[in-house]
Amino acid sequence: MSASIYSNSQFTDSPYGLKLQRTYTTSASVTDIPAGINRVYAIVIGGGGAGAVPPPSATATVTAAVGNGTTITYTANNSFVVGQTVTVTGLGIASGSTLNLTIGVTTASSTQFTYTSSVVGVSSGTGTATAGGGVGGGGAGGYSAGWTYVSNSVTVGAGGTGTATVGAGASGNSSIYGMVMAGGGSGGTAGVNQNAGGAAAGATTASGTSSSISYTGAPSATVGQVGYASGGASTNNASSGGVSTGGGAGNNLPTGTRIGAASGIGIITGGGGSAVTSGSATGGAGGTGDFYAGGAGQTVGTGAGFGAGGGGAGFSSVGAAGSSGNGGNGGDGGGGGGAATGSGTAGSGGRGEVRLYF
Amino acid sequence: MANPSRRGSSGEPVRNSMQGGNYTPWTNTHFVLPYGLRLQQKVGMSTITNVSGNGTTVTYTVANSYSAGDTVSIYDVNPVAYNLQNATIASASSTQFTITNAATGTYVSGGTAQKTGAITVTIPSGITFVYAIAVGGGGPAGATGAYGGGAGGVAWGWTLATTSCVVGAPVGGTTGNYTRYGNVIAGGGGYSTGFLGGGGGSGAGSTNYWGIPGGTVGTAPAKSGSGSGAASGSGSSTNGVAGGAGGDGISGGAGGLSNGAGSGTNTAGAGGSGLVGGGGGRALNSTTSNVGGVGGNGINILTGAVTTGGTATTNGSGSSGAGGGGAGIAGNGGNASGTTGGLGGLGGGGGGAGVTQNVGGAGILYLFY
Numbered sequence: 001m002s003a004s005i006y007s008n009s010q011f012t013d014s015p016y017g018l019k020l021q022r023t024y025t026t027s028a029s030v031t032d033i034p035a036g037i038n039r040v041y042a043i044v045i046g047g048g049g050a051g052a053v054p055p056p057s058a059t060a061t062v063t064a065a066v067g068n069g070t071t072i073t074y075t076a077n078n079s080f081v082v083g084q085t086v087t088v089t090g091l092g093i094a095s096g097s098t099l100n101l102t103i104g105v106t107t108a109s110s111t112q113f114t115y116t117s118s119v120v121g122v123s124s125g126t127g128t129a130t131a132g133g134g135v136g137g138g139g140a141g142g143y144s145a146g147w148t149y150v151s152n153s154v155t156v157g158a159g160g161t162g163t164a165t166v167g168a169g170a171s172g173n174s175s176i177y178g179m180v181m182a183g184g185g186s187g188g189t190a191g192v193n194q195n196a197g198g199a200a201a202g203a204t205t206a207s208g209t210s211s212s213i214s215y216t217g218a219p220s221a222t223v224g225q226v227g228y229a230s231g232g233a234s235t236n237n238a239s240s241g242g243v244s245t246g247g248g249a250g251n252n253l254p255t256g257t258r259i260g261a262a263s264g265i266g267i268i269t270g271g272g273g274s275a276v277t278s279g280s281a282t283g284g285a286g287g288t289g290d291f292y293a294g295g296a297g298q299t300v301g302t303g304a305g306f307g308a309g310g311g312g313a314g315f316s317s318v319g320a321a322g323s324s325g326n327g328g329n330g331g332d333g334g335g336g337g338g339a340a341t342g343s344g345t346a347g348s349g350g351r352g353e354v355r356l357y358f
Numbered sequence: 359m360a361n362p363s364r365r366g367s368s369g370e371p372v373r374n375s376m377q378g379g380n381y382t383p384w385t386n387t388h389f390v391l392p393y394g395l396r397l398q399q400k401v402g403m404s405t406i407t408n409v410s411g412n413g414t415t416v417t418y419t420v421a422n423s424y425s426a427g428d429t430v431s432i433y434d435v436n437p438v439a440y441n442l443q444n445a446t447i448a449s450a451s452s453t454q455f456t457i458t459n460a461a462t463g464t465y466v467s468g469g470t471a472q473k474t475g476a477i478t479v480t481i482p483s484g485i486t487f488v489y490a491i492a493v494g495g496g497g498p499a500g501a502t503g504a505y506g507g508g509a510g511g512v513a514w515g516w517t518l519a520t521t522s523c524v525v526g527a528p529v530g531g532t533t534g535n536y537t538r539y540g541n542v543i544a545g546g547g548g549y550s551t552g553f554l555g556g557g558g559g560s561g562a563g564s565t566n567y568w569g570i571p572g573g574t575v576g577t578a579p580a581k582s583g584s585g586s587g588a589a590s591g592s593g594s595s596t597n598g599v600a601g602g603a604g605g606d607g608i609s610g611g612a613g614g615l616s617n618g619a620g621s622g623t624n625t626a627g628a629g630g631s632g633l634v635g636g637g638g639g640r641a642l643n644s645t646t647s648n649v650g651g652v653g654g655n656g657i658n659i660l661t662g663a664v665t666t667g668g669t670a671t672t673n674g675s676g677s678s679g680a681g682g683g684g685a686g687i688a689g690n691g692g693n694a695s696g697t698t699g700g701l702g703g704l705g706g707g708g709g710g711a712g713v714t715q716n717v718g719g720a721g722i723l724y725l726f727y
Contacts, residue, residue: 015487015516016395016727043518143541145517216515217569218543218554226536226553228543228567241524243541265476265524267541290520290540357486 015041018357041357042180043145047172048330048349049138049198050160052188055081056342057132065099065123072115080108083191085133096121132254136188137247137271137309141334142201144215148178159349175352197232197247239264248273248284263287270336272309281307283322289313295321295328309338314350395726406469409440411462424450431720433704435469472720474527481519488519489726490542495526495534496702496718497547499711501560504615506637507718508548510706511555513567526721537721552587557609563587578602591627598622604630613639613651623647629654629684635667637708638681650679653691668693668700680712686719
């Protein structure tokens with residue numbers, strides 16, 4: 001008995017023994033594939049997502065507070081922003097329940113801020129409101145691999161650009177060669193009660209904390225879940241493992257000793273979350289990659305310039321460490337950017353990459 | 359004839375038996391593994407040849423590369439007291455390792471140790487691509503008190519060679535852990551639902567690495583739906599009506615419970631079968647007979663032999679019938695004992711349900727090049 005290895009699906013399309021022939025780090029025309037090579041094995045990596053930027057830390061003196069069962073209104077000259085986490089301490093109780101709470105600001109003006117709550121009470125005396133809380137790191141770019149017919153062009157996605165503007169990070173961009181494609185990682189989140197890491201990408205660009213379906217068809221993952229592309233980490237937690245991993249979450253508490261969360265391990269990893277606190281802050285580390293290390297979170301310290309997250313490991317280089325309140329950049333080849341503190345700039349996601357084997 | 363779709367096979371490292379355009383399979387064709395490659399590594403796995411315990415320390419005789427502090431799980435030793443899960447190695451040499459534990463008994467036969475968690479892998483230079491078969495950890499039994507655990511997911515494919523991997527450990531009370539090498543990743547079996555190919559523990563199975571959908575839960579006493587990760591059996595709260603069997607698939611679903619109060623016999627669902635078997639369910643609340651569900655069968659992908667699910671127990675009024683452990687790819691499921699569910703077999707078997715629930719089998723990782 002004999003079996004043909006040419007007409008037998010059990011023996012097709014092995015990349016075994018192939019050699020790396022081309023590496024693309026920017027979009028380009030592809031004109032130099034040798035004649036006779038009609039199909040190549042491609043590894044395609046999307047750009048990493050950028051880290052998020054939190055509002056700066058701040059304090060204010062609360063002169064009065066009232067909770068009516070629907071809304072708590074704190075009277076205070078302040079610079080807080082909607083979504084920022086605030087811890088109120090020192091208020092007495094004139095009636096009802098204590099209004100010394102940790103809240104997410106629902107509305108804010110220069111003279112008061114509110115929080116939607118069923119608590120009923122009236123304060124006495126004065127108190128202190130401290131605002132802060134870190135935000136999430138960017139998710140890693142997608143990783144796809146497979147055979148494709150040769151193409152005369154390649155698209156390499158840029159990483160999301162980190163900025164100093166308060167808010168979520170920018171997502172990375174997709175990379176494509178022939179029929180193999182990978183999405184960009186999602187930027188770290190920031191907003192009302194949002195401190196989560198950005199999701200990693202599968203075949204298409206991820207959005208928020210949910211990843212996308214992989215090139216192989218593996219399902220997407222939601223916040224905190226393991227996946228081919230794992231979801232962004234939930235508040236205060238590290239992200240789960242995967243082929244590409246989501247960003248670590250920020251620590252949402254504005255007082256005390258706080259540590260931003262790290263990203264999980266994978267081929268390509270997300271950036272670390274940040275910590276912004278009136279106490280001691282340490283940034284979360286970028287995730288450990290199979291080929292390169294993630295960047296360290298910024299070393300412990302007190303003040304606005306501490307607590308930034310490290311960049312995630314890329315396919316081709318290490319993630320950068322967080323420093324001086326700035327998130328570390330993601331490594332080349334899809335690493336997610338680290339989250340910033342309130343005084344810094346978020347880390348950019350690493351650029352994508354395309355490698356061809358034949 | 360030229361082969362336009364087989365460029366990779368033209369490389370030098372392809373095994374001798376695959377160099378020609380045609381070849382003659384061996385009698386046992388399953389020995390010709392993917393693309394004619396040979397199994398080169400069972401990552402973190404080693405074969406035990408002797409065990410002894412002195413009441414304080416258990417010493418396993420085994421050629422290994424473990425280190426003190428590593429986490430290992432032990433399977434298939436007779437006597438079973440030496441089958442420890444998630445144990446920390448106290449000391450290790452190349453020929454033995456020790457675990458601090460009170461187990462004793464005369465060694466009879468068998469035994470496989472599997473290291474779990476992050477593991478460093480050494481691949482020979484010049485090997486760029488590796489074919490990996492990954493199996494996630496089996497799900498633990500015990501969701502809603504009486505379901506078995508879903509089988510771990512199975513993933514296979516080519517990936518760049520790397521020096522690191524993750525092998526899923528047995529866990530309790532949550533979904534089994536994943537196993538990953540490069541971009542090949544397999545999810546854990548379900549405690550409730552599985553993920554990335556894992557069978558359902560008390561719910562639906564899951565879509566796997568290749569996008570093959572999971573199964574859906576049926577209606578007791580019927581068997582649930584197939585899928586890459588099959589669904590768990592449906593539970594029965596009607597006395598005398600059996601719990602549903604877990605669905606068959608690549609990874610089997612867990613057996614459903616049977617807990618209706620009355621004098622009729624309650625029979626829990628069996629674990630579903632596949633490459634990896636689900637754990638059997640638990641039966642309770644019958645005043646006459648409570649029959650646990652057997653573990654689902656699996657297949658040893660290296661030999662083609664069936665790995666068997668563990669047997670269940672039957673107990674009467676005031677007690678429970680416990681479910682057998684699901685078979686793993688690398689080992690049989692454990693038998694239930696009394697009211698204790700059986701241990702899931704090595705290679706993703708689901709845990710058996712009982713008054714004392716058992717965990718699923720550890721994941722495994724095979725590398726071919």
